[in-house]
Each structure stands twice: as C-alpha cells, then as structure tokens.
Amino acid sequence: MLPSTIAISAHGLTRKFGSLVAVNNVDLEVPTGRIYGFLGPNGSGKSTTIRMLCGLLLPSAGSATVLGKDTRKEAEALKQQIGYMTQRFSLFEDLTVKENLQFISEVYAVPRATRKTRVLELLSEFRLSDQIKQRAGTLSGGQRQRLALAAATLHKPKILLLDEPTSAVDPQSRRDFWETLFELADQGTTILVSTHYMDEAARCHSLAILDRGVKVADGTPRSLGENIDTTVIEVQAEDPNSARQSLAKEPEIFSITQLGIKLRVLIPKRIPDALQLVTANLQRASIKGVAAEVFPDLEDVFVAVTQLHTKQAA
Numbered sequence: 001m002l003p004s005t006i007a008i009s010a011h012g013l014t015r016k017f018g019s020l021v022a023v024n025n026v027d028l029e030v031p032t033g034r035i036y037g038f039l040g041p042n043g044s045g046k047s048t049t050i051r052m053l054c055g056l057l058l059p060s061a062g063s064a065t066v067l068g069k070d071t072r073k074e075a076e077a078l079k080q081q082i083g084y085m086t087q088r089f090s091l092f093e094d095l096t097v098k099e100n101l102q103f104i105s106e107v108y109a110v111p112r113a114t115r116k117t118r119v120l121e122l123l124s125e126f127r128l129s130d131q132i133k134q135r136a137g138t139l140s141g142g143q144r145q146r147l148a149l150a151a152a153t154l155h156k157p158k159i160l161l162l163d164e165p166t167s168a169v170d171p172q173s174r175r176d177f178w179e180t181l182f183e184l185a186d187q188g189t190t191i192l193v194s195t196h197y198m199d200e201a202a203r204c205h206s207l208a209i210l211d212r213g214v215k216v217a218d219g220t221p222r223s224l225g226e227n228i229d230t231t232v233i234e235v236q237a238e239d240p241n242s243a244r245q246s247l248a249k250e251p252e253i254f255s256i257t258q259l260g261i262k263l264r265v266l267i268p269k270r271i272p273d274a275l276q277l278v279t280a281n282l283q284r285a286s287i288k289g290v291a292a293e294v295f296p297d298l299e300d301v302f303v304a305v306t307q308l309h310t311k312q313a314a
C-alpha cells in the first residue's frame with residue numbers, strides 16, 4: 001500500500017523551557033498508514049515533540065499539522081481524531097477493565113448507542129475478555145498496556161501517538177504489542193511511536209533519530225544504514241578484550257562496542273581502507289581474529305550520527 005498523503009507534518013518545531021531548548025527546529029513528514037518511530041535516549045525531546053503534536057503543549061516556534069489541522073489553532077477538534085498513550089497512562093486502578101473503557105468512552109463522547117458494543121469489541125480485540133471484572137490495578141504489565149492501547153483506540157482515531165508504550169512490559173508482551181500496531185497500521189491508522197529500544201526502532205517503516213532536541217537523521221532503517229558516513233567493521237577475536245585495547249589506539253576509530261564475543265568498530269568513510277586499518281592493527285599486536293565489513297544496524301547509525309552531532313555542537 002502506497003502512502004497517499006502526509007498525516008503529520010512539522011516545520012521548525014521548537015519548544016523551550018526557560019533557557020533549555022527541549023525540541024530544536026524539528027521538521028517531520030509522517031505518511032498515512034505507516035509506523036513512524038522516534039528513537040532517542042532520555043531527555044532527547046521525544047515526549048515534548050509528541051505533546052506538541054497532540055496539541056497538549058504549545059510550540060515556542062514553528063508549526064505542526066496533524067490530519068491537515070494546525071495543532072495550535074485546532075487542538076480541540078484534533079483530540080477527537082488522535083489517540084494518545086504514554087508510558088504512565090493513568091488507568092483508573094480502582095475501576096475494573098470494563099469500567100475503565102466505559103468511562104473513557106464517555107470522555108471521548110462515543111455515542112451512547114454504540115458505546116456498549118465498542119467496549120465489548122475492544123475487550124475481545126485486545127484479549128481482555130477474561131479480565132472484564134478485574135480491577136486495573138491488579139493487571140499484569142502486558143494486560144495494563146493492552147488496556148491502555150484499547151482506551152487510546154476507543155474512538156477509532158486515525159492517528160495514534162504512543163510515547164514509549166512498551167517500556168514497562170516483558171519481551172513477549174512487547175512483541176504482541178507490535179503485532180497489534182502492525183494490524184492497526186494495515187487498517188490505515190498512522191502510528192507515531194517513541195522508543196529507546198533499537199529492535200523496536202528497526203521495526204518502524206521509517207524513523208527519526210533525536211539527540212538533545214535535534215533531529216540528527218531520519219529515513220527507513222535501511223536508508224539510514226546506507227547514508228551514514230561511517231564504515232562498520234565487525235571483529236571476532238579470540239580475545240576481544242585485547243583486540244579492543246589495541247584498536248582503541250587508532251585515532252581514526254571513533255567507537256568500539258563489544259557485543260558478546262564480537263566487536264563493532266566504527267570508522268569514518270573518508271578513511272579509504274577501513275578493513276585494512278583494522279586487520280593491520282590486529283596483526284601488529286599479534287591478535288588472532290577475523291574482521292569483515294558489515295551493513296550498519298540502527299545501533300551503529302545511532303552512535304555514528306549522535307557522535308557527529310556532538311562534534312558539531314562542540
């Protein structure tokens with residue numbers, strides 16, 4: 001399915017808190033019916049950006065349009081068309097699963113005639129039928145998260161803005177949650193989801209990488225890997241620790257990460273023969289191992305673009 005339109009766009013979106021620039025001149029284009037990721041560490045501006053896109057927070061500068069509506073001027077109308085879920089979604093702990101959904105359907109002004117059917121539909125869709133009478137406070141992490149997503153989709157929003165929705169759940173629930181996101185996207189829902197998990201970012205159709213409020217890169221996971229100015233060499237050495245120490249002496253190598261027995265070594269593309277640089281270093285130090293150039297994964301991209309951003313900022 002080709003995206004026919006842009007669901008969310010932002011130009012020069014900026015938010016300051018006193019002297020802190022939490023979101024700095026961010027441009028965005030999110031196609032309809034796609035899953036778009038925000039990847040960034042704590043404090044990089046993910047939540048602040050999402051809150052501006054929801055119309056909950058005013059930008060200090062710049063503008064954003066969601067479903068053709070200006071988030072500053074048409075915030076109220078917009079709220080009916082978007083679903084918002086945060087890591088700390090405030091479910092009513094003392095209400096049962098069903099009561100939570102009933103209450104929220106009133107908040108969203110779901111017509112009385114369809115309310116009951118919609119709640120039952122969601123309970124089954126989000127596999128909560130067995131928990132109907134259970135109080136939300138006693139649910140497992142995965143169940144709470146399903147209830148939170150059910151609540152966010154109650155009014156059938158065209159856009160879902162999900163702020164680190166999986167940070168409090170186990171790996172199996174995270175995987176199930178992503179299956180649900182893909183189903184929703186297949187049905188035409190546009191999903192913007194923030195995360196600090198690389199594996200989740202890799203599942204997005206496209207994503208933006210945020211670092212200290214700045215969008216430092218964006219694109220599909222594939223194009224991000226293709227476009228960084230960095231060669232990635234993977235080293236598998238008998239003694240990874242010595243290999244690491246020896247390679248750390250090369251001034252051109254700007255990052256070495258150990259993953260199990262493997263090292264991922266990042267070298268700027270302007271160095272003509274990165275692989276040769278690595279193998280020669282290991283040979284000189286008499287370290288046994290094999291090295292090969294590999295396609296950058298999102299973690300490599302993340303390290304490469306954020307280090308470059310740090311250097312430019314310095």
Ligand SMILES: Nc1ncnc2c1ncn2[C@@H]1O[C@H](COP(=O)(O)OP(=O)(O)O)[C@@H](O)[C@H]1O
Binds near residue numbers: 022041047
């Ligand atoms: N209401 C606020 N008042 C002051 N500073 C804030 C406020 N909200 C966020 N910040 C600051 O803005 C920066 C970005 O925060 P946030 O958007 O929450 O990042 P993330 O969601 O990526 O962790 C952080 O330095 C944070 O402390």
Ligand SMILES: [Mg+2]
Binds near residue numbers: 046047048163164
């Ligand atoms: Mg946040």
